[in-house]
Amino acid sequence: MMPESLQExxxxxxxxxxxxLELTFASLLTGLVLALLFTLILSLRFKPLEWLVRLQILLxxxxxxxxxxxxxxxxxxxxxxxxxxxxxxLLSEPWFCAMLxxxxxxxxxxxxxxxxxxxxxxxxxxxxxxxxxxxxxxxxTRIILPHAFRRALPAYGxxxxxxxxxxSLASTITLMDLMGYAARLNAQTYxxxxxxTLAGLIYLTLTGILTLIVRFIERKALAxxx
Amino acid sequence: MGxxxxxxxxxxxxxxxxxxxxxxxxxxxxxVLLGASGAGKSTLLRMLxxxxxxxxxxxxxADMSFNFSNGHDNKHLNKQACALRRKVGMVFQQYNLxxxxxxxxxxxxxxxxxxxxxxxxxxxxxxxxxxxxxxEKAEAWPSSLxxxxxxxxxxxRALMLSPDVLLFDEPxxxxxxxxxxxxxxxIKELSQSGITQVVVTHEVEFARKIASKVIYLExxxxxxxxxxxxxxxxxTEAFRSYLEH
Numbered sequence: 145m146m147p148e149s150l151q152e153x154x155x156x157x158x159x160x161x162x163x164x165l166e167l168t169f170a171s172l173l174t175g176l177v178l179a180l181l182f183t184l185i186l187s188l189r190f191k192p193l194e195w196l197v198r199l200q201i202l203l204x205x206x207x208x209x210x211x212x213x214x215x216x217x218x219x220x221x222x223x224x225x226x227x228x229x230x231x232x233x234l235l236s237e238p239w240f241c242a243m244l245x246x247x248x249x250x251x252x253x254x255x256x257x258x259x260x261x262x263x264x265x266x267x268x269x270x271x272x273x274x275x276x277x278x279x280x281x282x283x284x285t286r287i288i289l290p291h292a293f294r295r296a297l298p299a300y301g302x303x304x305x306x307x308x309x310x311x312s313l314a315s316t317i318t319l320m321d322l323m324g325y326a327a328r329l330n331a332q333t334y335x336x337x338x339x340x341t342l343a344g345l346i347y348l349t350l351t352g353i354l355t356l357i358v359r360f361i362e363r364k365a366l367a368x369x370x
Numbered sequence: 371m372g373x374x375x376x377x378x379x380x381x382x383x384x385x386x387x388x389x390x391x392x393x394x395x396x397x398x399x400x401x402v403l404l405g406a407s408g409a410g411k412s413t414l415l416r417m418l419x420x421x422x423x424x425x426x427x428x429x430x431x432a433d434m435s436f437n438f439s440n441g442h443d444n445k446h447l448n449k450q451a452c453a454l455r456r457k458v459g460m461v462f463q464q465y466n467l468x469x470x471x472x473x474x475x476x477x478x479x480x481x482x483x484x485x486x487x488x489x490x491x492x493x494x495x496x497x498x499x500x501x502x503x504x505x506e507k508a509e510a511w512p513s514s515l516x517x518x519x520x521x522x523x524x525x526x527r528a529l530m531l532s533p534d535v536l537l538f539d540e541p542x543x544x545x546x547x548x549x550x551x552x553x554x555x556x557i558k559e560l561s562q563s564g565i566t567q568v569v570v571t572h573e574v575e576f577a578r579k580i581a582s583k584v585i586y587l588e589x590x591x592x593x594x595x596x597x598x599x600x601x602x603x604x605x606t607e608a609f610r611s612y613l614e615h
Binding site for chain 2: 266268269271272273274275276277278279280282286287290291294367368369
């Protein structure tokens with residue numbers, strides 16, 4: 145690995161960084177909102193919706209992310225009817241499709257994670273909330289969820305990192321993220337080892353920063369358990 | 371009027387836990403529900419704030435009346451249960467403090483949700499913490515407190531809504547015998563303030579110290595019901611032998 149090639153490749157690769165970061169945060173945020181909604185549906189047992197959420201979880205945790213990205217991006221073009229709807233501009237946009245696939249995938253895993261954390265909160269805490277005259281939904285939103293989310297934070301930190309790394313698959317549907325630029329650079333130079341080592345190091349740095357941020361939040365949010 | 375219960379019954383599946391229970395408790399009394407484990411005393415206590423729903427019978431408590439005999443509409447009952455629980459506080463064996471909230475937040479949560487201004491809630495919480503001897507623990511996490519301290523916080527939390535009735539479910543069962551006295555002191559002090567208290571326990575010594583009235587249950591029935599004199603002069607053979615063992 146030559147220093148001069150580093151100087152040449154690094155700016156090229158970093159051009160994709162913004163897309164990688166945008167995709168990561170947009171997917172995480174959308175996934176989180178969906179996961180919160182799904183968790184509420186599962187916890188309050190809204191019957192028909194509950195089955196839909198369970199199906200969503202089954203599909204998105206049971207199939208590879210790459211297939212989900214392909215189906216969401218290439219799938220709708222098979223249905224001309226869709227091309228006349230207001231969603232078409234979004235569905236024909238690779239950035240949006242990648243974001244949607246990542247968000248739905250992350251929502252499925254996060255919902256399982258949050259639901260598990262809620263079930264792990266002791267029944268006594270529920271009862272204590274009911275016993276001071278709170279309704280079931282007040283108990284859930286004011287007491288049980290805040291406790292459960294703190295407990296789920298370390299595992300959710302891992303999920304954030306998985307999504308960040310998962311964005312690299314978006315390059316397969318023409319998106320020029322970090323991985324997209326790395327693939328292009330590799331095709332131009334055939335300097336595979338250097339290019340992908342460098343790309344890997346950038347992902348590693350992002351993971352490190354994310355881990356530090358999550359650790360910091362964990363220290364605050366889990367202070368009560370020490 | 372304190373608490374009047376008539377013909378309450380409850381079954382879990384095919385097991386009849388409570389059979390035709392009737393009693394009345396005048397306002398301001400501290401009543402102990404005694405009995406071996408499995409006698410149904412905790413279930414009976416949990417009915418008084420509708421954490422369990424009776425199958426049969428009627429109940430008057432904290433100026434509210436309930437009739438369970440002609441079936442009931444769950445939604446309506448849930449609403450009534452919420453209103454009832456604001457007037458009937460409860461203290462649990464395992465304290466059940468919310469571990470992720472400070473002592474002060476544990477106290478002010480319910481009143482603030484129910485519309486009390488936060489400032490007023492905080493000053494009331496500080497008063498109550500002083501009353502149970504834990505003024506300096508307002509900002510502490512529950513996990514940093516001893517069992518006796520946690521139980522006193524739980525009592526203060528139940529008192530935040532100024533309940534007419536306070537229920538205790540085995541409040542000392544998880545505590546060292548030496549710490550039990552902290553809870554005895556608080557219950558005695560409360561009984562002087564005129565609040566109606568109902569305490570489930572199987573510890574006879576603890577019961578003697580706090581009771582002004584005693585109800586002894588065996589196998590889902592009330593066997594003995596009377597003033598605290600019954601500790602010295604039990605009326606039934608069953609209660610006598612329970613006190614002796």
